[in-house]
Amino acid sequence: MSIDTAKGVLGDATVAELEAGLRGTVVRPGDADYDQARTVWNAAHDKHPALIVRCAGTADVMRAVEFARSQDLLVAVRGGAHSIAGFSTCDDGIVIDLSPMKGAMVDPVRRRVIAQTGLTWGDLDHETQAFGLAVTGGLVSSTGIAGFTLGGGVGWLLRRHGLASDNVTAAEVVTADGRVVRADPRENAELFWALRGGGGNFGVVTSLEYQLHPVGPQVLAGLIVYPLEQARQVVTGWRELTGGMPDELTTLVNLTTAPPLPFLPPEVHGTRIVVLAGMYAGDPAAGEAAVGPLRTLGTPLADLMGPMPYIGMQSLLDPLWTAGAHNYFTSAFIEPSDAALDAVLRRHLTTPTPASELHLHHLGGAFARVPADSTAFSQRDPSVLCNVITRSPDATGFDRSVAWARAAREEIARHGRGTMYVNFTGDAAEDKVRAAYPDAVHERLVRVKDTYDPTNLFRLNQNIRPSNAA
Incomplete structure (x- = not known):
């Protein structure tokens, strides 16, 4: 059965070719688990995507991004799926679902953790507290680590250790052209700057490396x-x-x-x-x-x-x-x-x-x-x-x-x-974006957007539009 989208029709063979290149799975309208797969935490957003790609790893994310670009599909990226403003779902487009990606590698000596972005804060705290370590996390443990961190991240460790984003030391990102890049203070440094507070504008973040701190267990x-x-x-x-x-x-x-x-x-x-x-x-x-x-x-x-x-x-x-x-x-x-x-x-x-x-x-x-x-x-x-x-x-x-x-x-x-x-910010609106960033910061974010997502493929966020966008 073909799938109608806002841009046209996805044929069975096209979707089958996508699925054949994945380690994860594709969920389509009509599948038994479609309604469960399309549901987000915030019921104010009841959307019907054309496809949901449940990614098993970074390679699946690359494949999903390439497919979305080739088929001119609207892209939503889902981590924890709280979706206060509705960005982790969409009608007719493709949801790149990171929730199966829950790996966490803790280095208790260096006090670092590399965390895949399907993790929630409950998941990550479970791993880091085994070593008496933590980083600023959400006030509700079902919150996903990725969206929370990319927008800043206010939590109970804020005054002692700063925002979640202040403690990011590196990120792995799949960009709009399907490449995987590392962002840290030396490599893709402007992207690294933008990711810490600029939201999901610049690619699909597949893992985050955090600096950890001694916290607890009591x-x-x-x-x-x-x-x-x-x-x-x-x-x-x-x-x-x-x-x-x-x-x-x-x-x-x-x-x-x-x-x-x-x-x-x-x-x-x-x-x-x-x-x-x-x-x-x-x-x-x-x-x-x-x-x-x-x-x-x-x-x-x-x-x-x-x-x-x-x-x-x-x-x-x-x-x-x-x-x-x-x-x-x-x-x-x-x-x-x-x-x-x-x-x-x-x-x-x-x-x-x-x-x-x-x-x-x-x-x-x-x-x-x-x-x-x-x-x-x-x-x-x-x-x-x-x-x-x-x-x-x-x-x-x-x-x-x-x-x-x-x-x-x-x-x-x-x-x-x-x-x-x-x-x-509640709503996806230009005035809300401008209220979140001073003019000079917004201008710098636009320059980063121009470099990593010039066609605004990743626009379901508090969107930083590239300079050539209408």
């Missing part, structure tokens, strides 16, 4: 929950504390709705609350002095801050962020002035669903000490990143939730420079 981490009526004093008190926090301590404020969890009083379930979450990436005993003041900002409803496995903190939020819901994330880098915090607190009172949240991530530390021109993630000055998140169990009312998130972001962003975090 850390001081967890949550402290406060009631809504104490929100202002908690948030302003947290702001004051951030000025003296050691780099080992990374915290965020989560303005959310209390889930029906057993550690919260039943009368609180379903009400708005304030959660302080954090991790001390050092000796847990030494961390008690650092986290102690967080416990005194009000009268906690629950205090779950204490020693726990690093992997436990990395997966702590997983039960609240399972696949299959409709999700929309957006963001703004801000300074937490009284007016900014007022805006955040007002928006908290209007959240449209119980899973709609506002996060205030404390930045600084190692994140801020990275020279702004050393990576494509150049926004090192702001002290807080505000993420606005909305989530609905299905499509009912989701448009209203997205409108709330966009309006909240616009109001809150006025208390910064209007800039945003490229991984949490």
Whole structure:
């Protein structure tokens, strides 16, 4: 059976020739596993690709890229498939699915790991924690390492060890012409610069090499929950504390709705609350002095801050962020002035669903000490990143939730420079790309795009269009 695409028809013989050159598999519409294979974590994106190529290794990725180019197919690249903005799937085109590629080679002496990009953070943490090592990973362990890292990578080790992208020491990339190149500080150095914050614009990254750091296996981490009526004093008190926090301590404020969890009083379930979450990436005993003041900002409803496995903190939020819901994330880098915090607190009172949240991530530390021109993630000055998140169990009312998130972001962003975090831009739109990169950085990214993807084959991302694109 031939496959109709936006560009024409793929004949059986053409697809069979592709499949014959693979170690992995091809999934087509009509196959028994097609619906499972096309589904992504974020159910807001329900697409029907013409082909899904499940790659077993780099050679399969090369073959898939060559096939996509020869057939003029739209290309989506999938790693962990969280797909907040829908980039890891498409209608009619080809999905290059890296999820079978889960190899990880840890060198505990050099403190390095070479990780294939089908890994999730849960997978990678499992491998590196066997040696008491880690790198900044996602706040939900099912997040793929690749998209997270290429856009920056904000996590619990940010203030101690920087972004995930700051810890990349090399990458293997299949470029738009089907070549495999290595990017590191000496080889393809401009590509290496662009990959660390420039997203998936420049090729299919098949492996990442990270610098690892001694972390865990036990850390001081967890949550402290406060009631809504104490929100202002908690948030302003947290702001004051951030000025003296050691780099080992990374915290965020989560303005959310209390889930029906057993550690919260039943009368609180379903009400708005304030959660302080954090991790001390050092000796847990030494961390008690650092986290102690967080416990005194009000009268906690629950205090779950204490020693726990690093992997436990990395997966702590997983039960609240399972696949299959409709999700929309957006963001703004801000300074937490009284007016900014007022805006955040007002928006908290209007959240449209119980899973709609506002996060205030404390930045600084190692994140801020990275020279702004050393990576494509150049926004090192702001002290807080505000993420606005909305989530609905299905499509009912989701448009209203997205409108709330966009309006909240616009109001809150006025208390910064209007800039945003490229991984949490929500939409594929030119203005979102320009809000993520200063002009000089964007111009440099265009030059790298011109070199490695001049026809914009890889455009399902926060797209850096090549200079000859219409």
